[in-house]
Amino acid sequence: MSQLAHSARRALGSPDLIAGSTELRLDPDRIACDLWEFDAARRSGALEGAAALYGGPFLDGFFLSESPEFERWTESRRSALAREYQETLEGLAVQAELGGDRRGAAEWWRRLAEHEPLSSRVTMHLMTALAASGERAKALEHARAYQIQMREELEADPNPAVLALASQLKRMATAAGPDARAHETALPRTLSLGVLPLVALEGDRESRSTAQGLTEELTSAAAELPGIRVASRTSIAAAQQATTDARQIGARLGLEALLEGTVRQSGGRMRLTVRLVDARDGCQTWTGRYDREVSEGFEGQEALARSVVAELRARLEAMARQDPELHRE
Template identity: 35%
Template sequence: MPLKSTFLGELQRRNVHRAALFYAGAAWLLVQIATQVFPFFDIPNSTVRIVVIAVVVGFPFAMLFSWFYEWTPQGIKRESEIVHGESITRETGKKLDRAIIAVLSVAVVLLLANSFVLRKDASSVAAAAVAAPASFATSKSIAVLPFTDLSPGKDQEYFSDGMAEELLNALAKVKDLKVAGRTSSFSFKGKNEDLRGIGKALGVTTILEGSVRKQGDRVRITAQLIQTEDGFHLWSESYDGDLKDVFELQERIARAITDALKIVLVGEQQQRLVPVATSNPEAYALFLKATKVFNLRDGAHFPEAIAGLNEAVRLDPKYARAYARLAALHAIAINYTAMEVDEAWATAERNAQIAIELDPSLAEPHAALGQVYNQQRRMLAARTSLEHAVALDPTDVTAQFWLGTVLIATGYTTQGTAQLDRTLAIDPLLPNALGWRGDEYLNAGDRDNARRVLQQSADAGLSFGEQRLSWLAHAEGRDADAIAYSTRGMRIFLGGFPGDASETLARGLFGKAAERAKAVAMIDAYLAARSGTVAGAAPYGLLLLGEPARALSVVRRAPTNNDALFFQMLWSPQGTVGRKLPQFSEFVRKVGLTELWDQYGPPDQCQRKAPGDYVCD
């Protein structure tokens, strides 16, 4: 008999093939349990690696054991001691078959549980993503979800969120790694969504989840990197340290992620991924608290956040990021608080300049200056500062978005729309960017895209999103809906007006002539009683209520508390009547637009007659 046939027959007789199947199934089951269960008990990732290595190394030994020993009805015996008979071999085979079936059944149950029980159905995520621009999931892409606060008092959410955001910011700067923006990633906070759906929504192939346990000066950070396609845990680990070690802990996590994704680091990142922003743990905690307020645009807590950052820079006078965040808070304060305008601007500029002197590589202080200059109608300086911020850090979503809004507000609607698309490519669920993008869809006559994008913006909690939906409803002949949307959407911009101002304005915009006259009279009364900075909603309303000349006059006198509200509408189809007024040429010169246009060329709907002299249609 040939050697090959004899050997294969002997393997079958000794049940080695059954033993191999049993071992493979049991090994796979053990590895799956280790990778999916160990992280929940903070068992180090090194233990998982030991399990994997052990099952691989153990395979040849298991096969040798099955060659020399056999499972019989009387127990395990050496093969040489067995007198083989058909009944014994058949009985032994049946027992091994049953064992193999049992192991494989458990494995299948675990797989089904992971796919259909442990993770919720992806439909809710897909619905959330329907308005997001299509994203291509590259092989090296990641979303950092907010970390869970496991601290005893459950009062360290700002810290756990901050840890996730800091890691996100560090990873976003790694070349060849696509990182989903903060707003999009954090929109899944508190939702037990299916990872495959999140990956599809954000266009990423991996997700970083984690938890933070902070008690006193001690902190434990647990993180795990998961493939969105199949839920496989690529890596997990727990890190313990003091608060003074927090940047080192972040560095170790970020480097472990790049290692797991097999990313080749270049330049300075070979030595450091997470910069040490401050050596003072208390100052860092205050920075994280203020960052939470800034991200939420929580105007009620702006004073608290500003006070905290002032204390942070007192504790560490060289804390550049704290100065930068102070500048950013003051740059937007007039939109969310009653802070005096000149004070907000001066404080923002002062802190931005300090931050730039301490760390010229930071983008945030330049973006804050751009926002202030825009509010001051120093249009050329605003665009220059924002473009510099984007050049310093192309992953800075705030700088990218602010640049897009400045481009649109100064007439460069095509460039501004493209800039919004770049912003949404980084952070596809950013509500305000979706709102502005939806407006441009509507202005271009693309109602289908406008509807899905604007609806998502409103669903994400952007109050002004409903005002934008009102114009869509009006375009579709649904004026009752338009009034309802506008009533809710304009409330935030009508501080200083009567309590029913939003409904009065909505009915004036979308109702009968008598209601239009009532809305104009309400704005007249507001302007007559106002001596300081006026609300941007006043000229916005006049422009849309058929009083474009008066709207230009109000805006020309001095900056409002929200110029963008008016200027965005000025370059829309509804602003055409204002752009065609004889006084428009002098208006754009007065508000600083012609200086910008002389530098960058005429905007989309204007032609240059001479330096500083433009005609628009």
């Protein structure tokens, strides 16, 4: 290894470019890498900069023959970076929505739809954003494009929720008549929610993994609720680096509510405790406790998350009814 490192340093003409002897690494003080810059931008909360740095799939088209370990590592890293790029775009879209920038939000959702063209959730967000910015025709056009792609690429029917949203937009335009454009921009305001990372009370690796998985499931399930916008994991992480106070997190991200909780495992059983917090005053408005068998695995986590979100929906609707200002921009 040391001979290989020496030869590489000589060939590159820079003895300091490659650091280490048993574990080789490039010296970040001597070389620039867009991947490092992308990671740094995300960690610092500079999401627009991160989005600009992502140039496509990691090492797309590159492979080494007879190197299955390298291929597995490349595919894993490629998938992780694609997911981080998706979270970055979604974070930018949600920030634009919360800031009242409807056209900006539509543009970020459009870029995410290009990245995930077959995602019904992203499709619906884009349609809603386009309609809110006065582009109802483009929203319906995108719905048609999504239907065509689903049938041609997956030979599957489109998500009924996308079709229902398209029908709703058509009815709204018909009801509004000549004032359709004004009606589009008066769409109801959505309530904004942040799902904080669940805390594993035991602290062991398995418990932390379970807590992380449940956090992902809760975030995904909540994002499917009509009338609810969910802050991205990236935005939440950046806000938590600055403060742990619920009111300050809510103020930084423009959120009305936060969902927090804990996970405890004992004797093959798991207890999830969640709390809904009003981010405007930091007061807890609801607590739920759910018990499951740990052996239920991923399917059990998904089912548990949907049980929580079903109850959460009623609580969020109650919050909206109590505060009429939550219904409008």
